[in-house]
Amino acid sequence: MSSLFDLTGRTALITGSTRGLGFAYAKGLAQAGAAVILNGTHAQRLEDAVAELCDAGFTASGFVFDVADERSVEAMFSRLDEQGVQVEIVINNAGIQHRQPMLELALADWQRVLDVNLTSAFIVGRAAARRMVARGSGGKIINIGSLTSEAARATVAPYTAAKGGVKMLTKAMAAEWAEHGIQCNAIGPGYIHTEMNSALVDNPEFDRWVKASNPSRRWGKPDELIGTAVYLSSAASDYVSGQIIYVDGGWLATL
Ligand SMILES: NC(=O)c1ccc[n+]([C@@H]2O[C@H](COP(=O)([O-])OP(=O)(O)OC[C@H]3O[C@@H](n4cnc5c(N)ncnc54)[C@H](OP(=O)(O)O)[C@@H]3O)[C@@H](O)[C@H]2O)c1
Numbered sequence: 001m002s003s004l005f006d007l008t009g010r011t012a013l014i015t016g017s018t019r020g021l022g023f024a025y026a027k028g029l030a031q032a033g034a035a036v037i038l039n040g041t042h043a044q045r046l047e048d049a050v051a052e053l054c055d056a057g058f059t060a061s062g063f064v065f066d067v068a069d070e071r072s073v074e075a076m077f078s079r080l081d082e083q084g085v086q087v088e089i090v091i092n093n094a095g096i097q098h099r100q101p102m103l104e105l106a107l108a109d110w111q112r113v114l115d116v117n118l119t120s121a122f123i124v125g126r127a128a129a130r131r132m133v134a135r136g137s138g139g140k141i142i143n144i145g146s147l148t149s150e151a152a153r154a155t156v157a158p159y160t161a162a163k164g165g166v167k168m169l170t171k172a173m174a175a176e177w178a179e180h181g182i183q184c185n186a187i188g189p190g191y192i193h194t195e196m197n198s199a200l201v202d203n204p205e206f207d208r209w210v211k212a213s214n215p216s217r218r219w220g221k222p223d224e225l226i227g228t229a230v231y232l233s234s235a236a237s238d239y240v241s242g243q244i245i246y247v248d249g250g251w252l253a254t255l
C-alpha cells in the first residue's frame with residue numbers, strides 16, 4: 001500500500017514554498033521521497049527554507065523568481081534542462097492576497113493578484129507540461145484554489161476571481177493533458193493559520209467567526225494539507241484528474 005504514495009526518485013517543484021502552506025507541501029513531498037525544488041521572491045527566506053530541509057536530510061534546492069514573470073519562469077526551466085533535472089510534479093502554490101472594497105480597488109492591484117494567483121499557474125504549468133508531454137512519461141500538476149473557488153466574501157474580489165479561475169484552469173489542463181498521462185488537480189485549503197492570514201487570526205471577531213462557522217470549530221494547520229498533496233502527487237491518484245479537493249474541516253459542507 002505504501003508504494004502507492006511513494007515519491008522516491010521523483011522531482012517536484014513547489015512555487016511559493018519559503019513558508020506557509022508551500023513549505024508544508026515541500027516538506028511533505030520530501031518526506032514521501034521526492035527531491036524538492038523550492039521557490040520564492042526573497043533570496044534569504046528561500047536559502048533558509050532550503051537549508052532547513054537539507055539539514056533534515058532531504059534533497060532540496062531553490063530558485064528565486066516571480067511566478068508571474070514568464071521570462072524568469074522559462075529561464076528557470078531552461079537551467080533545469082541544462083542540469084538534466086526533470087520536473088515530474090508541480091504544485092502551483094504561490095499566491096498573494098489584497099483586501100480592499102472593489103469600489104476603491106485600483107486596476108493595478110486587481111491585475112497583480114490575478115497574475116500571481118492565476119496566470120502564474122498557466123505560465124508554470126505550461127512550461128512543465130511541455131516537457132512532460134515531450135518526455136512521454138506523464139506527470140502531476142496541482143494548482144492551489146481556496147474556499148473562494150466556490151464562495152465569495154467582501155473585500156477580496158480579485159483573489160476570489162483568481163481562485164475561481166484556478167478551479168476552471170485545472171479542468172482545462174485536465175481536458176488537454178490527461179491523454180498524456182498528466183493528472184491535473186487542485187487543492188482548496190480552508191482557513192489555515194499561516195502568515196498570509198495572520199492579521200485575521202489576530203482579529204478576535206474574525207477568529208470567532210471562523211471557529212463558529214466551521215464544523216471543526218478551529219483553524220486548519222499547514223501540515224494538515226500534506227496528505228492531500230502527497231496523494232495528488234503519487235500513483236494513488238493516477239486516474240484522478242480535473243478535481244479540486246477542499247481541505248477545509250467541513251466548512252463548504254455547511255454553506
Ligand atoms: N492560508 C490559508 O488559509 C489559505 C487558504 C486558501 C488558499 N491559500 C492559498 O495557499 C497558497 C499559500 O498560502 P499561504 O497562506 O501559505 O501564504 P504565505 O504564508 O503568504 O506564503 C506565500 C508564499 O508565496 C511566495 N510568493 C508570494 N508571491 C510570489 C511570487 N510572485 N512569486 C513567487 N513566490 C511568491 C512567498 O515567498 P516570498 O515571500 O519569498 O515571495 C511565500 O513563500 C496561496 O496560493 C493561497 O492563496 C491559503
